[in-house]
Amino acid sequence: MAFLRRRYLSFMNIFASVLLFVTAVAAAILANSPLAPYYHxxxxxxxxxQIGDFNLFSHGGHAMTVLQLINDGFMTIFFLAVGLEIKRELLVGELSSFRKASLPFIAACGGMIIPVIMYTLVCPTGSPGGHGLAIPMATDIAFSLGVLSLLGQRVPLCLKIFLTAFAVVDDIGGILVIAIFYSSHVAVSYLLWAALVFVILYLLGMRRTTSKAVFVIGGIIAWYLFMQSGIHSTIAGVILAFMIPARPRLNAGKYVERIRRIIKTFPTMAEDGTEIVLTNQQIAKLKRVETASDRVISTLQSLEDNLHNTVSFVVLPLFAFANAGVTLGGGSGEIFGSVAIGVMLGLVVGKFIGIFSFTWMAIKSKLVPMPVGMNWKNLAGVSLLGGIGFTVSLFIANLSFGETDPVLLNQAKVGVLGGSLLAGVIGFFLLSRVLPRKQ
Incomplete structure (x- = not known):
């Protein structure tokens, strides 16, 4: 069963990545077809x-567009899922101790610093494209793991763990960049009300409240207040994740003992071997088992599991459809300008150099050991996959140029799509050559 579950999860990762890629291609085709006016x-x-004069989907008194709802609303769900993953990794995962987190943290630092330097060489800070220097910082976890899953059982577990861990640290860096550099005109009153909502949710979490509806409703209220406050609304999703309790209400050992007691008093078959009709008492016992099962799974794990398919098969494809529509008309200078070159250089070259060199220095200086199963060749392949920056890179590109310069936004999209595709293809073929083939 464990083997089948691993194969199923691997297939779903690949399918989600393919769906994301197909949606992005479809958006690019639509944006350059006779249907382009209808798309825009x-x-x-x-x-x-709306209820009366109150419109939940409004910002500064103006109704949101479909594009804004996807980028500022649905992407908050994505960042909530990212926040839940970060919290889990910090508590019990690959970032839960200094020994575990040190190598991915060092690799992620290199994967953020060097791409920014590469981008700045092409688009200096004072230039019109200088606002986009954070675009090549990010690594798309879903896409990169999807590419890695294509190699199946040939990939050692340590590579998957390493890629996931440094991509999570990348996400933390991207979240900090969005919170610090893409928020303006802060309305303190809205922010204070949002803080009060989060305090209430935190106190409820301390009491190990298992109702996900409470956190969802509180999160929607906080999202609206953040949107009006001037702090980017997606940050509300990340903060909400850290308010959700990670400890279950019921101890797993007690749960098992309770189930055993119920099973002993619960006949499943009649004497003649036929199934029996359940009595009211037996139905009540089954409901007790169901209630106990809900309490033995923490709200964090349950919500993360529930959001996984929604994010992979709804939120991210919608985001790709809305943001990957690159307009190819208007001359090659508008498409392949300095921003496109800077982003591609940062993702393909900067990410590889940053992740590989920082990891190499950390291991050679004996700060951290080389993980068992990893070598310099497969590390090079994973470093290339770190250049797949699709989702968060497009998101930051939209924040950088979406409301100021559509030409530079178009260039940034070309750079993200081209750089992510190139990094993924090169990384895949390198790993397919250096990884041992399973018999």
């Missing part, structure tokens, strides 16, 4: 969820 009109349509 759809994204510019206003969205209302």
């Amino acid at each position: 009109q759809f994204l510019a349509m206003e969205v209302h969820l």
